[in-house]
Amino acid sequence: MKHLNKLLVAVMMVMGLSSHAQDSNNPWAISFGVNAVDTRTSASPEHVDFFPAHFSQPFAVKDNWNILPSLSYIGVSRYVGSGFSVGLQGSVNKIDKYVRFAPNAAGHDARGMIVENPGDLMYYGIDATIKYSFQELIKSKVIDPSLSVGGGYVFFGDSSYGTVNPGAGLTFWFTDAIGLELATKYKWSVSGDREDAAGVPDAPSHFQHTAGLIFKFGGKDTDGDGIYDKDDACPDVAGLKQFNGCPDTDGDGIVDASDACPDVFGLAALNGCPDTDGDGIADKDDACPDVAGLAALKGCPDADGDGVADKDDKCPTVAGPKENGGCPFLDADKDGVLDKDDDCPTVAGPASNRGCPEVTSEALEDLKVQARAIYFNSGKATFKTGDKETPARLDAIKEILKNYPNAKFSIEGHTDSDGSDKLNQKLSEDRAAAVMNALIERGVNVDNLVSKGFGESQPVASNKTAAGKAQNRRTEIKHIGSKYEGKL
Structure with a gap:
């Protein structure tokens, strides 16, 4: 188990690198689950064709696969952009089925396989991988197929050797950050498929399959609105997804930054401001917001059409010049003082007394x-x-x-x-x-x-x-x- 301890320490050190904030959405991922080792691709005493040896009966789980019934692998990876990620994975297993595809050798079973128990050999592996995800290419939020290539090192019983690892995977994402990861890789022994003098496997090539959960993390969301800063147009203020993370306080469909009246529900045509009287003039610019009026009079009505707003018109129903307060020039008492200047418009009086009679x-x-x-x-x-x-x-x-x-x-x-x-x-x-x-x-x-x-x-x-x-x-x-x- 000493190798497993070393493996776990190495993986945890790599995970520690993820503690600082990143610029991409959830660039880090950790995965764990079970792994299966299938050695049927290892060398046989006689020459066999490549494809039958490698691809015959790949899913004979009970007969061919070595599975440790517990958590048996853990990995960490980081997205580096354009669909690519790099990762490190450690695994542990116990080999009690050493399978060789040898249809021309004596002792093979009906499948052309020779299955031996090498004595419950312990298996440890540590692998570095470069993976390419097709998820962005196929524009799926759930299905995430991938191809990978990498290298690793295997501890197989008392021997150890390097491997080259092409592979493929398929992840099903339950959420943006949690998924089920299925993967396989062919771990080709760079030392050749060796066996010792007693026929005990020494450095076999093999398939390793994994199934487990994967969790993405590390994205930065400063305002806590569920939209990562890199995609958030307003990263410091909580907002709505449909507005790229920007708020719409009054709920009128216009983001606060573009809303001239951000606290009051309004109209898009008026930059988010209300128009209570429906005259096309925003309340904030309308001198008469409760009564429909004219733009030329700042939203106030002019019932007599004399150009003087009713609120300023001394005669709102009779047209008159502005200089006469909206009233016509009248002199009802015929005293020579216009009504607009006459303090006594119904009683004649001299102009010197503002149209009022003198005290007798x-x-x-x-x-x-x-x-x-x-x-x-x-x-x-x-x-x-x-x-x-x-x-x-x-x-x-x-x-x-x-x-x-x-x-x-x-x-x-x-x-x-x-x-x-x-x-x-x-x-x-x-x-x-x-x-x-x-x-x-x-x-x-x-x-x-x-x-x-x-x-x-x-x-x-x-x-x-x-x-x-x-x-x-x-x-x-x-x-x-x-x-x-x-x-x-």
């Missing part, structure tokens, strides 16, 4: 009367309890103000001289603010109002009489100009 003296007088009749609880900024007229006066003021949408008014609070200046100032400010807030709640534009308090500093009557003090406790509303002043 009559309106100001009415505001004065209404505002001065608003009463508060004594010493407070709350409207007088039980006074049913104040809400009506506030409504009247609102109706006046709404006629002047661009006019700005100041709401001013005043007190009599009772109490400290500081207290009166605060009270006047709070009362003015109370009136302003009441008007805002009624719909008056907050931008048109300001509030101020003047305390007791601007009396309109003497504070020495009760009647005078009553007049001084008042609210006034004054027109202070247009909210557009300085902008016209």
Whole structure:
């Protein structure tokens, strides 16, 4: 068994070479199984023809083959390209049938064979092989026929000798990496088919058949997607086989690298981007992605066809120039101010006041009367309890103000001289603010109002009489100009 130990050590050393990463898919393979030795091709005492000696009854397993009923061979090989691979194989057997094809010699059986037991000779072999696979040529993923040639060394009992080994094989691949390997080789003795003086075989040529499993390994798959790096267009990112190993995150059939919207399912015509409204403009470039529109308007519709997108068109159903916001040039109130520039398009007013009417003296007088009749609880900024007229006066003021949408008014609070200046100032400010807030709640534009308090500093009557003090406790509303002043 010492030869077998040496053989196994040699094979394991060769296998150790496969631990580093390779560039080809599974370039390394290891195989193991059983082997059979058939010596019927060895020399006979008399001359026989080559073909009968070598090819008669090749499958007489029971009569001719020496088989060790256990794992009896192991091999390792490496693919080197273009269908070629090189390998090393070690085998062990026990010869209890030494068969010679000798139909002209005495003692042969009905088959022309002489079968002898040489005493259970141990057999060891180590062989190096160059093999050519026809699998790529025949374009099969399962059937893998091959031819091989090589050389080896045989330990046959106490003798040893070199051999030249032509051979053939057939592998059936269950998967890309696992298969059943059947092979045969003729191991021609370079020393001649010698026998010793006693007729014991010394260096016979013979057939050796093998059957076993083969496992390919050593391919590199960095991203673990089942596609080897050499065939993977995206070796660092897990992907799909149909895309040569590249990912398609959104599953739209367009690889991420070519997909302008890799995280959203889209259309090939739009480089993988969606088009929700179906207007042929990708959502990412569509200013109105939920409504079909025109490419010239970045995917937005233009109902009146005036070249202004509906979302920007002040008159989306009536055509008008862009400079007029998509509206036609109209002047409904005939005041000489176009509706687009007219803050009061239904009421005539001068251009100096943006088409709105000027605040009249009559309106100001009415505001004065209404505002001065608003009463508060004594010493407070709350409207007088039980006074049913104040809400009506506030409504009247609102109706006046709404006629002047661009006019700005100041709401001013005043007190009599009772109490400290500081207290009166605060009270006047709070009362003015109370009136302003009441008007805002009624719909008056907050931008048109300001509030101020003047305390007791601007009396309109003497504070020495009760009647005078009553007049001084008042609210006034004054027109202070247009909210557009300085902008016209």
